[in-house]
Amino acid sequence: MSPAPARRGGVITAIALVVLGVLAALPPFYLSGYWVRVLTGLLMYGALASAINIMVGFAGYPALGNIVFFGVGAYTVAVLMVKYNTDFFVALVAAGVLAALYAMVLGAAVLRLRGAYFGIATIGINHATSEIVTNLDSLTGGGRGTIVPFYPGGIEEERMFFYFLMLGLMVLAVATVWLISRNRLGYGLRALKADQEGASVMGVNTTRYKVIAWTISAGLTGLVGGAYAYWLAFLEPPYVFDITMSVKTYIMAILGGAGTVAGPVVGAFALELLSELIWGRFLEAHMLVLGIVVVLVVLFIPQGFMNLAGRLVGLLRGRRRPGEVGADG
Amino acid sequence: MVNGLLTGGLYALVAVGFSLVWGVMNVVNIAHAAYIMLGAYTSYWLFRLFNWDPFLSIPVSMAVLFALGYLIASVVLNRVIRFGLVMTLVLTFGIDLILQNAALMLWSADYRSVTPAYAGQGLAIGGVMVPYVRLAVFLLAVLFVVLFSLFLSKTRMGNAIQATALNPGAAELTGVRIERIYAMTYAIGAALAAAAGSMISVVYTIQPQVGNVFLTRAFVITVLGGLGSIPGALLGGVILGLAESFATVTVGVGWSEAVSFALLVLILIVRPQGLLGRRFFGGVG
Numbered sequence: 001m002s003p004a005p006a007r008r009g010g011v012i013t014a015i016a017l018v019v020l021g022v023l024a025a026l027p028p029f030y031l032s033g034y035w036v037r038v039l040t041g042l043l044m045y046g047a048l049a050s051a052i053n054i055m056v057g058f059a060g061y062p063a064l065g066n067i068v069f070f071g072v073g074a075y076t077v078a079v080l081m082v083k084y085n086t087d088f089f090v091a092l093v094a095a096g097v098l099a100a101l102y103a104m105v106l107g108a109a110v111l112r113l114r115g116a117y118f119g120i121a122t123i124g125i126n127h128a129t130s131e132i133v134t135n136l137d138s139l140t141g142g143g144r145g146t147i148v149p150f151y152p153g154g155i156e157e158e159r160m161f162f163y164f165l166m167l168g169l170m171v172l173a174v175a176t177v178w179l180i181s182r183n184r185l186g187y188g189l190r191a192l193k194a195d196q197e198g199a200s201v202m203g204v205n206t207t208r209y210k211v212i213a214w215t216i217s218a219g220l221t222g223l224v225g226g227a228y229a230y231w232l233a234f235l236e237p238p239y240v241f242d243i244t245m246s247v248k249t250y251i252m253a254i255l256g257g258a259g260t261v262a263g264p265v266v267g268a269f270a271l272e273l274l275s276e277l278i279w280g281r282f283l284e285a286h287m288l289v290l291g292i293v294v295v296l297v298v299l300f301i302p303q304g305f306m307n308l309a310g311r312l313v314g315l316l317r318g319r320r321r322p323g324e325v326g327a328d329g
Numbered sequence: 330m331v332n333g334l335l336t337g338g339l340y341a342l343v344a345v346g347f348s349l350v351w352g353v354m355n356v357v358n359i360a361h362a363a364y365i366m367l368g369a370y371t372s373y374w375l376f377r378l379f380n381w382d383p384f385l386s387i388p389v390s391m392a393v394l395f396a397l398g399y400l401i402a403s404v405v406l407n408r409v410i411r412f413g414l415v416m417t418l419v420l421t422f423g424i425d426l427i428l429q430n431a432a433l434m435l436w437s438a439d440y441r442s443v444t445p446a447y448a449g450q451g452l453a454i455g456g457v458m459v460p461y462v463r464l465a466v467f468l469l470a471v472l473f474v475v476l477f478s479l480f481l482s483k484t485r486m487g488n489a490i491q492a493t494a495l496n497p498g499a500a501e502l503t504g505v506r507i508e509r510i511y512a513m514t515y516a517i518g519a520a521l522a523a524a525a526g527s528m529i530s531v532v533y534t535i536q537p538q539v540g541n542v543f544l545t546r547a548f549v550i551t552v553l554g555g556l557g558s559i560p561g562a563l564l565g566g567v568i569l570g571l572a573e574s575f576a577t578v579t580v581g582v583g584w585s586e587a588v589s590f591a592l593l594v595l596i597l598i599v600r601p602q603g604l605l606g607r608r609f610f611g612g613v614g
Contacts, residue, residue, distance in 0.1 A: 062415045062418075064418075109594075109598055110594070110598070112598065113597055113598070115414055115415070116357055116414045116415065116418065117597055119357075119415060119418065120357070120548060120552075120593075120597075121593070121594050121597050124548075124590040124593045124594050125590070125594065127545070127587075127590055128587045128590035128591060128594075131587040131590075132587055135587075244426075247419065247422055250419070251419060254419075285430070285434065287426055287429075287430040287433075288426065288427055288430035288431055288434065290423075290426060291422075291423045291424065291425070291426030291427035291428075291430060292423070292427060293423075294419060294420070294422060294423030294426065295405065295420060295423040295424060295427070298409055298412075298416055298419050298420040298423065299405065299408060299409060299420075302409075302412050302416055
């Protein structure tokens with residue numbers, strides 16, 4: 001590819017990003033409280049979907065129980081702020097670090113499993129961790145729940161704070177995924193996703209890359225969890241170790257296009273917006289409709305929006321692009 | 330301890346259907362939880378409305394779920410199988426959501442139970458009071474497992490199913506219609522879940538999400554005993570039943586689920602094909 005188109009593409013991308021950035025900063029000033037809350041939720045899921053994309057889209061490991069790191073992050077912030085009077089931002093960093101460490105420690109053993117076994121192991125880890133947190137109730141408040149100190153400030157301020165916090169985390173997550181996609185880690189992961197033994201033979205240290213991927217994914221998820229704890233101000237283990245939420249982010253990543261950078265965010269926004277609108281209208285049927293959406297997505301769009309869009313763009317340009325194989329099993 | 334053993338038998342039945350579908354179709358059937366629940370509710374309603382003895386309603390709940398399972402498999406599942414295990418898992422998760430929430434909407438989250446006249450009575454065995462119901466459930470569950478095992482090895486359909494599990498390509502060459510076998514297998518799995526569900530309705534109180542905790546146990550048992558292995562499921566069921574009972578006595582009820590998950594992860598790492606399994610669709614890096 002000659003340098004001129006690339007540079008032009010770069011300028012266009014930069015402008016697009018600036019425009020997006022400005023657009024993103026506007027909502028809390030102009031929209032009602034309800035919509036700001038909805039958008040904050042969208043941003044949160046965008047961050048979570050991007051984080052899980054590292055495992056699902058790049059490494060090809062179906063981390064169905066990834067939400068465990070969300071829970072760990074949330075409870076880290078809660079415990080630090082409640083028991084040790086830590087400042088929020090310090091606690092947040094600790095949340096990310098702790099979640100990352102958890103993945104690092106577990107990773108060595110659990111990443112030896114593949115496919116469904118790995119997926120199920122992560123689900124098991126999620127449930128077991130939830131149990132452990134519940135049982136350590138002198139520390140965490142257990143099943144009774146724990147109240148996290150409120151954000152010191154008025155409602156308007158609070159809304160803006162959390163909006164920008166989640167926005168920041170989402171940007172961090174997407175930026176991380178983008179960086180990974182362009183650097184050695186990304187190539188290594190893609191290689192091991194396609195053929196782990198082959199990659200290993202070619203000199204990719206698969207174990208190390210897998211563990212690093214999971215650590216990063218966990219750290220990001222943990223940060224989001226920590227932010228969530230402060231946002232919600234009240235935690236109970238089922239809220240944050242929620243396997244339905246976990247599968248939802250997994251589906252968001254697939255729906256949007258696993259392995260792409262922007263895909264999971266698109267998927268997250270689409271699914272969560274749909275979810276929120278349905279919840280508004282069909283309070284009771286909400287989960288049922290989610291189930292129907294899941295079934296439809298799997299049946300009709302297994303390769304995700306971005307890949308679908310990519311193919312459409314390719315067709316429109318009159319060139320045939322080799323089809324991307326979708327997220328695997 | 331005796332309780333653990335008896336519960337183990339029921340667990341084994343719960344696991345057999347799940348293990349079968351996984352071993353033959355390479356599908357982790359999350360909807361198994363919903364089928365258990367539907368079986369339980371079938372028995373409940375037959376009892377509530379027509380006073381049917383719950384044990385007699387087992388054939389009915391099995392038939393209903395067989396039909397449902399066959400329908401779901403042929404219409405939806407068979408199309409997604411080629412996308413791999415994770416996709417089918419997500420699909421069955423969606424189906425499970427739909428069924429459980431429909432039940433929640435129709436029948437509310439109220440706890441229900443089936444209480445035939447003989448529910449409270451029991452037998453004294455060596456100083457322990459064993460309710461008749463639990464004993465009957467255990468015996469019936471074991472009977473089902475054994476009958477099913479015979480079905481697999483002695484009948485043509487059973488052999489076709491086993492062949493498909495071992496090598497779908499070769500099976501197809503000998504004239505086995507894979508899609509039909511898959512639908513059959515899935516339907517049988519659902520029927521077995523229903524049988525277990527009917528028994529559960531007598532021993533436990535039920536509500537729309539009752540199947541979830543049993544599904545979790547089915548996971549552990551399937552992995553413990555080996556994918557697709559019936560004797561493995563029986564062995565695994567008993568082991569889990571005893572382990573849980575032991576954990577409840579020593580560490581307390583709260584930790585028992587953590588214990589079973591720890592067991593699961595450990596087995597996956599140490600011996601992923603399970604105690605009695607052969608490698609069907611395994612994967613260890």
